Amino acid sequence: MNQENHLMNMISRTSISNIFSKRISTTNSRLVANQGLDMETVDKINKLHIVRNCYLTLMEEVNDKENLRYFSNIVTQIDFQLQRLWKFKEDSTYHRFWELPKCDCPKMDNMDTYGTGHRYINPNCLLHGD
Ligand SMILES: [Zn+2]
16 A cells, blocks of 8 residues: 555544544554554554644644744654554655645645645745745
8 A cells, every 4th residue: 555545544534523522533444454553553643643633723723923833843743653653654745734724835736746745835824935
């Protein structure tokens, strides 16, 4: 299974509510089997998704560039950690950065080049711009 499929599957159809009553993804059981993950790792992945979602919720609540970039960097570190736990290469090419709250980078263009390493950045984006 390639990394793109893996990241698509990370957001599975089943979800549970966290303390912020947001819907969060749970892990895809077939992918877990394919990757040969043990239950301890699956547990870590699920907990990390809860933490990740808390940071996304924080990003929805703040509007200043400094805090948004701070939280955005934490989410990026979490995404690297998730790739590691899933036994995939740590690769920011597969981080869907344009889906972060408050991101104004062009979504369709970034979807089209997903996985190639090319990023379309809006210079006015609070998270990724100048
Ligand atoms: Zn952006």
